Amino acid sequence: MNSGGSIKKNIIIEIICLLHVLLFVYAAISKLLDFENFQVQLGQSPLLSAFASWVSWIVPLVELLIAGLLIFRSTRLWGLISAFNLMVMFTVYIFIMLHYSSFVPCSCGGILEKMGWNTHMYFNLVFVVLAFTAVILRQNLENKISFIPIFKSMLFTCIFSTIVVVVLFKWSEEIMHYNNPFQRRYSKNTAMLLQQTDLKFNSFYIAGFTSGRLYLGNHSNPQLLVSFDGNLRDKKIERIDFDPRNMPFQNVTLSVRGNYVYLKDGMVPAMFRGSVKDWKIAKKLSGMPYFTQAEPADSATIVFRNNTGPSLSNVLGVFRAGNKDKIQYNNSLLEKQIDGIFDTDGVLLYSEQMEKIIYLYYYRNEFIVAAKSGNLEYRGHTIDTTSKAKIKVAYLKNGSGRTMSAPPFVVNAHGSAFKNLLFVNSRIMGRFEDKKRWEHSSIIDLYDISSNAYLLSFPIYNIGKNKLKSFIVTDTHLYALIGNSLAVYQLKENIKKELKRPVQK
Secondary structure, eight states, X not given: OOXXXXXXXXXXXXXXXXXXXXXXXXXXXXXXXXXHHHHHHHHTOTTTGGGHHHHHHHHHHHHHHHHHHHHSGGGHHHHHHHHHHHHHHHHHHHHHHHHHOOSOOOOOOGGGGGSOHXXXXXXXXHHHHHHHHHHHHHHHHHHOOOHHHHHHHHHHXXXXXXXXXXXXXXXXXXXXXXXXXXXXXXXXXXEEEEEEEEOSOSOEEEEEEETTEEEEEETTSTXXXXXXXXXXXXXXXXXXXXXXXXXXXXSOEEEEETTEEEEEETTTTEEEEEETTTTEEEEEOTTOOOOSEEEEXXXXXXXXXXXXXXXXXXXXXXXXXXXXSOEEEEXXXXXXXXXXXXXXXXXXXXXXXXXEEEEEESSSSOEEEEETTSOEEEEEOOSSSOOSOOOOEEEOTTSSOEEESSOOOOSEEEEEEETTEEEEEEOSOOTTOOHHHHHHEEEEEEEETTTTEEEEEEEEEOBTTBXXXXXXXXXXXXXXEETTEEEEEEEOHHHHHHHTSOOOO
């Protein structure tokens, strides 16, 4: 080999090494200077979510180490091989993000963060080719070996690096969905605000959704329903036709389910049913016991909660109108931790499509999934770590009751179920999360009750200083009460694809 050719090859190797040194040093310093943000972004990555705490340190340190190996001639070969493997892993990583996940991966910091992910992948491929070329040129200069052994060796390292990334991806997915270390996955393509309207008053509550219309009840006027079309443009007011017959109502609420409207008051107790065609209450569901919450399962079946358990603790039951044994309790569904009342408090939900009862605890990381009959199917857990209710209960001296002696530590504030999905408004911040997002929004965690798996999270942003008060989900939209406002969000592809799964009953 002539000296002129050797000089050219050495210059090419020097340039390639210098480019890699600049890339790795720049990327590593960018990560370390904005380390908290880098760790937050890494925590959202489907490949590295479960390993973010230690990978966030290892990646910039490895980049600096490789840069150091490339600087010195004695270690340059190892540096080039390491650079090749690292860039292959980065390239495969981005390919998985683009084709097998909807989640945004970590940024590399600085100007590299401004690249689109397709551009970033091609950028990485260029450096893969450069490193490969430099290894071949250097070995050819020093050892005079043929091209084929080098190619086979580099191909093997490429395959090995790819396998490592794929294994990490599969492993991380398993951990995040089923053994979550309290790290949320935020996806950009989830819910988009379409419209909001000012209701003027904060006395409204969500009564239900049927036939493309959302219905709101009003605590100040319990015989009126306000309805909107799916985009909150067509507003109607419906008056419930009902003769109270001197019943001592104390807390009347309305529920709209399918073709029926239900008028209920657990303090009487009373449960009436009417048709949405004429809004006339025509039938009383006789024999309904006292209840603190009640959700219609079908025209004759009501799932309810009351305080008839041991020591007046909460208990779930099922009421069936027309049956000889109308009421069936399951005392084992709600599990006492402290007093059986406050510690078992929560929200009762029902998935009509799945025919499942869902009970979401307020003060612990647990929800219950039961069959329509009231039989337990399983106890699921939200991804936070609060397994025991953090509440303080004071008992009155005369033994007539009990009360909270300190503000409770709320874990799950609200919930909504649709088909196989459970939407939970969590009040607990997870690991590697953006504090500003928590200050300006309410976080919704999404679970698949058919597989008992955590899926993803997304924010519902405040309106002014007001946070989410309650919400309901349909197959295409999420409707939220936020202060005095009603807002509608369009569910995007990430959520819709989870709803397309076959309904299990």
